[in-house]
Amino acid sequence: MHSAIDPQWIPSRPALRSAGGIVAAQNLRAAEVGAQVLRDGGNAIDAAAATAFALSACEPWMSGLGGGGYMVIWMAAERKFHAIDFGMVAPVGLDTADYPLGGNPAGDIVFGWPGVVEDRNLLGPLSIAVPGQVDGVGLALEKFGTQSLAQVLAGAIALADRGLGVDWYATLLIALGAGGLSRFPGSSAVWLPNGLPPTPGWDGPVKPLPLGALPGTLRTIAAQGRRAFYEGPLSELIVSDLRALGSKISHADMQRYHARIVEPLFAKHGGSAIATVNGLTAGSSLIRCLKELGSLKQQTTPDATTYCAYAEILQSAYGERLASMGDSDQHRSPSCTSHISVIDRDGNMVSLTQTLVSLFGSKVVLPRTGMLMNNSIMTFDPRPGRPNSIGPGKRPLANMCPVLGVKDGKAFFSLGSAGGRRILPAVLQITDFMTRFDMPLQAAFDQPRIDASGADLVTVDPRLSPSVRAALASRFDTAETPRMIYPLIYSCPSAAAFNGDGSTSGVSETMHPWAAAVAEKECQP
Secondary structure, eight states: OOOSSOTTOOOOOOOEEESSOEEEESOHHHHHHHHHHHHTTOOHHHHHHHHHHHHHHHSTTTOOTBOEEEEEEEETTTTEEEEEEEOOBOOTTOOGGGOOEEEEEOSOOSSOOEEEGGGTTTSSGGGOOBOOHHHHHHHHHHHHOSSOHHHHHHHHHHHHHHOEEEOHHHHHHHHHHHHHHTTSHHHHHHHOGGGSOOOOOSSSSOEEEOOTTHHHHHHHHHHHOGGGGTSSHHHHHHHHHHHHHTOOOOHHHHHHOOOEEEOOEEEEETTEEEEEOOSSSSHHHHHHHHHHHTTSOOOSSOOHHHHHHHHHHHHHHHHHHHHHOOSOSSOOOOOOEEEEEEEOTTSOEEEEEEEOSSTTTTSOEETTTTEEBOOGGGGSBSSTTSTTBOOTTOOOOOOOOOEEEEETTEEEEEEEEESGGGHHHHHHHHHHHHHTSOOOHHHHHHSOOEEOSSSSEEEEOTTSOHHHHHHHHHHSEEEEOOOOSSSOTTOEEEEEEEOTTSOEEEEEOTTOTTOEEEESSBOOO
16 A cells, blocks of 8 residues: 655755754754753763753653663763663563463564563553663763753753643654553543643644653652662652552662663774664664675665665564574663764764653553653563563663764764664664765765565665666565655654764754754854
């Protein structure tokens, strides 16, 4: 079935240039918070942390305090990469008997696992893993930032106090999650006032939607520090609400959780050093794909051979990834999503991807803290005896893939994406466009992409030339699908890069209505 959208209808979103640092994110309001931190003298880590926390208040269905993620950092003065793993962890008290296979397809197809009875691994208290967001972002700030946690949380608190602005896009996403949200009183109280998704008026200002107890939770973290989330009165509130709903997360699980500074994973590609996160993220798959692309004959522009190689390499990498990767003694590193890319005036960079996993995560809002909680248990394979099978205390497979590029020892680009299993294809192709084909940031984002993310089908942007589309169709099962606002077929990348003249640029996915880059100091025309 063909889309009714004209494949030539692609709105324009040119890259924004800055005379200083820049923040690119999926939400303009959050990016503005990060850019203000840069203007106030903060570095890239401060700005990324402020943006990450701000997303809790202005894009809470994608990521937030109840989720987790990963980041890669480049410290220019050290000329060194660092990585932080703040992925989510299954509770030690998890009982695999709670997740019997149901014989039907899963209600979410991010990984394509078989279904579990009542979708318990996708929806509700048994789908929730121990969140890492607060400890991970706080750890990055403590080790590599220049501002305090209270300083970087100020913007998030202001946004949370104001409430979420409900426009047409917010209404669309709340409506998509309404079926699950309506099952939990704490969730429906915030997100479904009067039992229905909130709607904007036809004219006049956007109306704010109050976010329950979330502003108070952010204030507590600002005053008491990141470990207050895991130890002490705030943690007790979180665990009490979780246990009342039927979650297996305990006080000991929260106290045991610590984000980790880990060794990044590296590759050389197209004259650049590429760094990402190792372990059960998509980072190792990205490095494998880049190495295979590096053996191809050098070309000046991507052609049919290039795109067929993308499809073949990605399908092979996904086959290996889903069959063999899981939490084991050799791979003790963890797993709807948001990505943030930041570059500061001194050449420091951050690539940060964070998630609740599905849209609105588990659909559970904890009533006394106002937090939406993740559904990271759904990223385990529910079938026993496999590398990534559900198990107590384990870290699940994750699709996130934050990336940094350095060229000639200097910062080059920060890149990442949201979109589940579609993240890897987007990050791979944009990285290849910018390095092996020397495309500027804007051109790399405008270049049509394919998606080959684990299934036999290759999704093809119809803006690709007839020769490329014909070559793909001759070797793979293909479907021509244009980029559109919903569903977001090709994932949602955001990136920042240094330009040859010393300025920086930032850009986000054209089809995402809230995505934006914000400059510390805009360049004069």
